[in-house]
Amino acid sequence: MSRRADEERPPMGIVVCFGLASLAAAGFATTYVLGLGNVWYGGTFGGALMFLAIGLGLWSKRIDSASPEFVEQRDLGPTPEPQFEKFMGALTSQPVPRSRVLWSMLGFAGGTLGLAALFPLRSLFPQMGVNPQRSLESRVYKRGQAIVTEDGTGVKPDDLEYGGVLTVFPEGFNITEAAGATLLVRIDPADLHLPANRTNWTVDGVVAYSKLCTHAGCPVGLYSDESRQLLCPCHHSIFDAADGGKPVEGPASHPLPMLPLATDENGFLIARGGFDRPVGAAWWGWPDGREKP
Numbered sequence: 001m002s003r004r005a006d007e008e009r010p011p012m013g014i015v016v017c018f019g020l021a022s023l024a025a026a027g028f029a030t031t032y033v034l035g036l037g038n039v040w041y042g043g044t045f046g047g048a049l050m051f052l053a054i055g056l057g058l059w060s061k062r063i064d065s066a067s068p069e070f071v072e073q074r075d076l077g078p079t080p081e082p083q084f085e086k087f088m089g090a091l092t093s094q095p096v097p098r099s100r101v102l103w104s105m106l107g108f109a110g111g112t113l114g115l116a117a118l119f120p121l122r123s124l125f126p127q128m129g130v131n132p133q134r135s136l137e138s139r140v141y142k143r144g145q146a147i148v149t150e151d152g153t154g155v156k157p158d159d160l161e162y163g164g165v166l167t168v169f170p171e172g173f174n175i176t177e178a179a180g181a182t183l184l185v186r187i188d189p190a191d192l193h194l195p196a197n198r199t200n201w202t203v204d205g206v207v208a209y210s211k212l213c214t215h216a217g218c219p220v221g222l223y224s225d226e227s228r229q230l231l232c233p234c235h236h237s238i239f240d241a242a243d244g245g246k247p248v249e250g251p252a253s254h255p256l257p258m259l260p261l262a263t264d265e266n267g268f269l270i271a272r273g274g275f276d277r278p279v280g281a282a283w284w285g286w287p288d289g290r291e292k293p
């Protein structure tokens, strides 16, 4: 195929692939700005890479098929100089198929993809957009939010005896959503050995943890006051309620999310902030506030 003919008729398959790559890259930027979630981010960005790769593959195949094959007879000695020069001359004189349209499309697709890849960087700057850490902290509980029982009654530390456990929820939260289920456990303060930066997360020995097991999301419902351990009945993970919910046995490898507590002016328990980590099974990742565990 002559160079001129190639420029006139850029192969549609490659053009379409580069076009789709550009569209998918623009889609990634859009879904990121709209915060549609990981499935959309992965699908659009992966799609952009895939179409770009297919387009480049088709193009390289086309270049390859445009080059004639050379078969050089194998001699016992070195290739005679004239024959070698003839071979090199033939090789370098072969026209490589070019197309301005293809180069333009490739540049556009690569540029769009590069630009789209810059969008997630804004997450690093809270003033420019979403701050993952902040959205995580505000999840489920907000600072100052009241902690209530299933029927909406406020809870005071003395409502629990030492060794007592109570399931509570953030006020106003839909209690059919598992993410809000929280366990209050009251432990003699002398038996608590919380990390140094959490000693003020408890009120009169009351500590609060997410009720969802970090192994696979079952409800952690059993408590032994003797060992001060919480047990998940699904696969027998055990968490130390006196030590920040650390896993001490079983398949769970992550601590139970802990909720910092305080009291309001009437002595009712409130959240000092959000859970310290995402609730639910560890592999659920970092929900962005739209997904429900």
Ligand code: FES
Pocket (backbone or CB within 6 Å): 213, 214, 215, 216, 217, 218, 232, 233, 234, 235, 236, 237, 250, 251, 252
């Ligand atoms: S879900 Fe709790 S141990 Fe498996």
